[in-house]
Every structure is written in structure tokens, then in C-alpha cells.
Amino acid sequence: MSEGEEQSEDDCPFPLCPRCGEPVLLVTSRGPHDHEANPCGCRVSGNLLE
Numbered sequence: 001m002s003e004g005e006e007q008s009e010d011d012c013p014f015p016l017c018p019r020c021g022e023p024v025l026l027v028t029s030r031g032p033h034d035h036e037a038n039p040c041g042c043r044v045s046g047n048l049l050e
């Protein structure tokens with residue numbers, strides 16, 4: 001427990017997509033109320049990464 005490995009699946013550096021649970025690396029905006037998570041491609045709210 002003291003080997004310096006603290007990686008955990010619950011400690012992902014990226015937010016998880018609220019729709020599919022995949023890590024969201026990028027959110028692209030198509031419009032003021034139309035945002036798409038990448039790479040999974042789900043539509044999400046624009047403040048997911050904020």
C-alpha cells in the first residue's frame with residue numbers, strides 16, 4: 001500500500017460523460033445550447049468541463 005501507486009478508477013483526470021460514462025476529453029460546441037462530448041459523441045451540457 002506504500003508503493004506510490006495511487007491510481008484509481010475513481011480518480012480519472014477527465015470528467016465522465018453523464019450519458020455513457022466514458023471519460024470526456026473535449027467538449028465541442030455547435031451552438032450556445034448544443035454541446036458534444038468527445039470522443040464518445042454524446043450531447044452534454046456546456047459546463048461539463050468547467
Ligand SMILES: [Zn+2]
Nearest residue numbers: 017020040042
Ligand atoms: Zn458519452
